[in-house]
Amino acid sequence: MEVVERKQRTREQTRAGILQTAKDIARREGWQSVSIRKIADAIEYSAPVVYDYFDSKDILLDEIRNDGFRYLRDEYERLVRLYRDPEKLLYEISLIQWQFAMQQPEMYQVMYNQNGANCLAPIEESAEIKSVNEIVCRIIFTFIPKSAESIRRLYFEWWATSHGLISLSALLRHQQPLEASEQIYRETMRRFVRGLK
Amino acid sequence: MEVVERKQRTREQTRAGILQTAKDIARREGWQSVSIRKIADAIEYSAPVVYDYFDSKDILLDEIRNDGFRYLRDEYERLVRLYRDPEKLLYEISLIQWQFAMQQPEMYQVMYNQNGANCLAPIEESAEIKSVNEIVCRIIFTFIPKSAESIRRLYFEWWATSHGLISLSALLRHQQPLEASEQIYRETMRRFVRGLK
DNA sequence: ATTTTTAGTTAACGGCGTTAATATGCCTGA
DNA sequence: TCAGGCATATTAACGCCGTTAACTAAAAAT
Numbered sequence: 001m002e003v004v005e006r007k008q009r010t011r012e013q014t015r016a017g018i019l020q021t022a023k024d025i026a027r028r029e030g031w032q033s034v035s036i037r038k039i040a041d042a043i044e045y046s047a048p049v050v051y052d053y054f055d056s057k058d059i060l061l062d063e064i065r066n067d068g069f070r071y072l073r074d075e076y077e078r079l080v081r082l083y084r085d086p087e088k089l090l091y092e093i094s095l096i097q098w099q100f101a102m103q104q105p106e107m108y109q110v111m112y113n114q115n116g117a118n119c120l121a122p123i124e125e126s127a128e129i130k131s132v133n134e135i136v137c138r139i140i141f142t143f144i145p146k147s148a149e150s151i152r153r154l155y156f157e158w159w160a161t162s163h164g165l166i167s168l169s170a171l172l173r174h175q176q177p178l179e180a181s182e183q184i185y186r187e188t189m190r191r192f193v194r195g196l197k
Numbered sequence: 198m199e200v201v202e203r204k205q206r207t208r209e210q211t212r213a214g215i216l217q218t219a220k221d222i223a224r225r226e227g228w229q230s231v232s233i234r235k236i237a238d239a240i241e242y243s244a245p246v247v248y249d250y251f252d253s254k255d256i257l258l259d260e261i262r263n264d265g266f267r268y269l270r271d272e273y274e275r276l277v278r279l280y281r282d283p284e285k286l287l288y289e290i291s292l293i294q295w296q297f298a299m300q301q302p303e304m305y306q307v308m309y310n311q312n313g314a315n316c317l318a319p320i321e322e323s324a325e326i327k328s329v330n331e332i333v334c335r336i337i338f339t340f341i342p343k344s345a346e347s348i349r350r351l352y353f354e355w356w357a358t359s360h361g362l363i364s365l366s367a368l369l370r371h372q373q374p375l376e377a378s379e380q381i382y383r384e385t386m387r388r389f390v391r392g393l394k
Numbered sequence: 395a396t397t398t399t400t401a402g403t404t405a406a407c408g409g410c411g412t413t414a415a416t417a418t419g420c421c422t423g424a
Numbered sequence: 425t426c427a428g429g430c431a432t433a434t435t436a437a438c439g440c441c442g443t444t445a446a447c448t449a450a451a452a453a454t
Contacts, residue, residue, distance in 0.1 A: 032315050035441060046403055048444080057442065112368070116315040118229050124371050153381060156365065156373065164361015168353065171309070174321050176353065184350060232410060243434055245413080254411065 015053045017043045019064060026106035032116035061110055061119035062126075068107040069128035072100060076135045086143040087193050093136065094162055094189035098182065101166045114167065143196055154196065161192055212250045214240045216261060223303035229313035258307055258316035259323075265304040266325035269297060273332045283340040284390050290333065291359055291386035295379065298363045311364065340393055351393065358389055 021042045025034045036057055040047040054060040075096050083089040101108040110117040123129060137155050144154075165188060169181035218239045222231045233254055237244040251257040272293050280286040298305040307314040320326060334352050341351075362385060366378035 032317075036443085037441075047442085048404095049402070051443075052401085112364070113312050115310050118313040118315075120229075122371075123368060152373075156369075156378075156381065157362075157385060160361035160365040161358065162361070163365055164357035164359070165354075167309070167364065168357040168360055171320060172353075174319070176349075181353075184353060188354060233412085234410075244411085245435095246433065248412075249432085 018050060018053055022060060023106050030116050031109060058120050062121040065111050065119055066126055066128045068111045069132050073132050086139055090139055091190055091193045097162050098166060098185050158192060215247060215250055219257060220303050227313050228306060255317050259318035262308050262316055263323055263325045265308045266329050270329050270332060283336055287336055288387055288390045294359050295363060295382050355389060
């Protein structure tokens, strides 16, 4: 039956439309203004149809969060194939992190529950974040083969450095232009990566 | 008139009660469950009385945020009088930052709009945060007297390092015990401060 | 042709921030 | 002393919110 396939396709499109609309509203008005009713209005449906696709608003947010981590994972894997030198590789991954946060701030916000985005689903149990963790940990390991404990610690420090600079850059973007923050980010991350060996 | 003073005193108490109740609920149930009606219930009043003390929920949150930065400023000033060595001083200030974030997580959350706390009042125009900035910048300057631009940059890096580690420690607290994170925090901040000279 | 399933709606519940209208008691001036 | 005004607090209401139940109309299956 072709009709079944077509239905599944439009269903997939509606689902994607819901996710995209949520992100659009969040970008324009902030996550605090994202409501099920507004999403439904934008896709020209009534509110309850959203629940045919997502059991709750929280699950919708969780999906967006996981999309974000999936995007990062895919980009990281792409870079792994692109760069042989682990120092260069980890630096490029750092830059992707910055790029992602600046180009899709509403995704970064929901991934870290910032600025009105509040996803109650536990972030630590997300399979997507775990696979991101694994990739970066493996890169650090090929860089400096130490104990798993040491690797985890270095990863934690790398992640915290990146996340701290990104969050603070966004917070202070009206005092300190993003170009200036980006330069500091690049230099700091380069220094961090250099310091690993 | 003594009666006027007494009234002002009880008014001050009610005001403080509102702020404390908001923080209590936030600590127990998270900022997403803090509502004007719940606060009013807890202090045994009806909801509209809260508006005799705070023009809006946002202003209430802004007040809590500024209380947080005032607390930090006072603690920093205390430490300035306590330690002569700027290296030791900046390290101790870093430790206060950690202590504060762990002992009053709900305040730290509203200060940085994390985890359901969403204060729309612009953080960059807060007088309290500016005075905190000044204090730490002055300390760094007595440490290494460079241009104002360099100082601002070093301050930015110090702040981002601290904030990144604190935020990520909270995020991953179920995977990595806070004691482990605290040790990494101490060592990282010590290394940062050492690296300044 | 009739029944069943699907796709979508409207209506409703309890809770939210916020404001207007209303009640209650206290102080003051005639 | 008591009428009137002010301070204090309440209830009621508005338009949102997330979410669920009840309902309708069209399509599909029998």
